[in-house]
Amino acid sequence: MSNHLFDAIRASAPSGDATFIETAGGQRLTYQDALRLSGQLASAIDALGVRPGDRVAVQVEKSPQALMLYLACLRCGAVYLPLNTAYTLAELDYFIGDAEPKLVVVSPKMRADVQTIAERYGAIVETLDANGEGSLTDLAREEEADFIDAARAPDDLAAILYTSGTTGRSKGAMLTHDNLLSNALSLREYWRVTSADRLIHALPIFHTHGLFVATNVTLVAGASMFLLPKFDPDEILSLMPRATLMMGVPTFYVRLLQHPGLSRETVANMRLFISGSAPLLTETHVSFRQRTGHAILERYGMTETNMNTSNPYDGERRAGTVGFPLPGVTVRIADPATGTPLAAGETGMIEIKGPNVFKGYWRMPEKTAAEFTQDGYFISGDLGKIDADGYVHIVGRGKDLVISGGYNIYPKEVENEIDLLEGVVESAVIGVAHPDFGEGVTAVVVLARGASLDEKAVLDALQSRLARYKQPKRVIFTEELPRNTMGKVQKNLLRDQFKDLYKNAS
Numbered sequence: 001m002s003n004h005l006f007d008a009i010r011a012s013a014p015s016g017d018a019t020f021i022e023t024a025g026g027q028r029l030t031y032q033d034a035l036r037l038s039g040q041l042a043s044a045i046d047a048l049g050v051r052p053g054d055r056v057a058v059q060v061e062k063s064p065q066a067l068m069l070y071l072a073c074l075r076c077g078a079v080y081l082p083l084n085t086a087y088t089l090a091e092l093d094y095f096i097g098d099a100e101p102k103l104v105v106v107s108p109k110m111r112a113d114v115q116t117i118a119e120r121y122g123a124i125v126e127t128l129d130a131n132g133e134g135s136l137t138d139l140a141r142e143e144e145a146d147f148i149d150a151a152r153a154p155d156d157l158a159a160i161l162y163t164s165g166t167t168g169r170s171k172g173a174m175l176t177h178d179n180l181l182s183n184a185l186s187l188r189e190y191w192r193v194t195s196a197d198r199l200i201h202a203l204p205i206f207h208t209h210g211l212f213v214a215t216n217v218t219l220v221a222g223a224s225m226f227l228l229p230k231f232d233p234d235e236i237l238s239l240m241p242r243a244t245l246m247m248g249v250p251t252f253y254v255r256l257l258q259h260p261g262l263s264r265e266t267v268a269n270m271r272l273f274i275s276g277s278a279p280l281l282t283e284t285h286v287s288f289r290q291r292t293g294h295a296i297l298e299r300y301g302m303t304e305t306n307m308n309t310s311n312p313y314d315g316e317r318r319a320g321t322v323g324f325p326l327p328g329v330t331v332r333i334a335d336p337a338t339g340t341p342l343a344a345g346e347t348g349m350i351e352i353k354g355p356n357v358f359k360g361y362w363r364m365p366e367k368t369a370a371e372f373t374q375d376g377y378f379i380s381g382d383l384g385k386i387d388a389d390g391y392v393h394i395v396g397r398g399k400d401l402v403i404s405g406g407y408n409i410y411p412k413e414v415e416n417e418i419d420l421l422e423g424v425v426e427s428a429v430i431g432v433a434h435p436d437f438g439e440g441v442t443a444v445v446v447l448a449r450g451a452s453l454d455e456k457a458v459l460d461a462l463q464s465r466l467a468r469y470k471q472p473k474r475v476i477f478t479e480e481l482p483r484n485t486m487g488k489v490q491k492n493l494l495r496d497q498f499k500d501l502y503k504n505a506s
Helices: 004-011 031-047 064-076 089-099 110-120 134-141 177-190 210-220 233-239 250-257 284-290 365-371 411-419 455-462 491-497
Strands: 019-023 026-032 055-059 078-084 103-106 124-127 157-163 170-177 197-203 222-227 245-248 274-277 297-302 308-309 330-334 348-353 378-388 390-399 402-404 407-409 423-436 438-447 476-478
Touching: 004 064, 004 177, 004 210, 019 031, 019 064, 019 411, 026 031, 031 134, 055 064, 055 089, 064 078, 064 210, 089 110, 103 110, 110 124, 124 134, 157 177, 170 177, 177 210, 177 308, 197 210, 197 423, 210 222, 210 245, 210 297, 210 308, 233 250, 245 250, 250 274, 250 284, 348 402, 402 423, 407 411, 411 423, 411 438, 411 455, 423 491, 455 476
Parallel strands: 019 222, 055 078, 055 103, 078 157, 103 124, 197 222, 197 245, 245 274, 274 297, 438 476
Antiparallel strands: 019 026, 157 170, 297 308, 330 348, 348 378, 378 390, 402 407, 423 438
16 A cells, blocks of 8 residues: 555655755755655654544644645645634634644644643644744654655545535535545646746645645646745746746736736746636736736636636636636536536536545535535535536635635624624625625624624624634624515625725725
């Protein structure tokens, strides 16, 4: 038995001093460095008592060492559990309690607070900071690099990624070694990524886009990356003469278009621009092509499925669509009520089947069963259609999901926190078109008679309860929420009413 995903990474690693990572601070790691450092970290994790199948929860800043920790978990057979760095202690308490990790790795400044939570669930806490230093790094330095990788089969878990639930309870999507490897290999071929490519990586690495798409594809291609802590247009543009590839969210492209330095000359060395995690406006696609000569390649994926579709490398990258199903992936449109497959051009529920589709939700067998059809298709919750040419269109989202800056926000989770505030009768959270973030999280609130809450008070109260990206950008007060005859809040009317709220925002 092999160590499935890591065996493929190891086999793709160039020999000699081929670069894997360059940082903004000038740090350079070769593929051989990566094998050595991940081996030392795997040895350190093993010495802490982490065994194959144990979860390792990680809430740390982006760094080369953080990626080495991901590789180390693959090597020792652990299940990697990345957590958004914006999550509050209240949110961490839920994830640690639900996943029951053996090890929790956090920034040094968080250690004391997280230690209190971890002790309740029997977890060990170690640290890693933005510079790659911390107690875990100290332990790794004492270890040998020649770690013997734990045997892992294709169906063994490699990671759990939490995705918010409509009831406010997050669900852990269980991703296997083969889910990740099959998708990485497919994308490598579809996007023509080779060892000659140099990726601009400005995405977070706690999210499927930055971790599994950007990083895994780079690794199985033997390519290199510029690993940046955040998106900075000046820095991105300065790297383009040396780079060939960029993966980003629509916000990245909006901000690049606002920069006077973006031109055909600036991007002359770039081979491909890819966008995902949120819908790319047709206006952005058209403007970017006019300015640079490049048609952004938009694709469609989910936490539960990795990538499902992509516009073609060769051929028309059609604005407003997410392209065709990837090789080995089947996408169909079904009637949301009956599950009956629909014809081309008809709108319905997007359903997906393939080696990329997750194993199920962590410790939620009933929820898992409810999200799959009898013939094995995952019910995405996204509404779409497939046109006569085979292009997939996302035309709406079930469950009122909001996507802001590439992050998924489920309104119920935000509403639950607002409704707890004294003086609030009820609330409705919606996504409203935003020129920078795609959608702005917007709360419409009904107050009790005589209540004195204002917008600032609501926003202040949510700061310690919700990750920053989930917090509303605006709070609007109203006397009542619009409802249909069944009493359900008509969020579509609210979205229409406030559609111009962020028209002049930037």
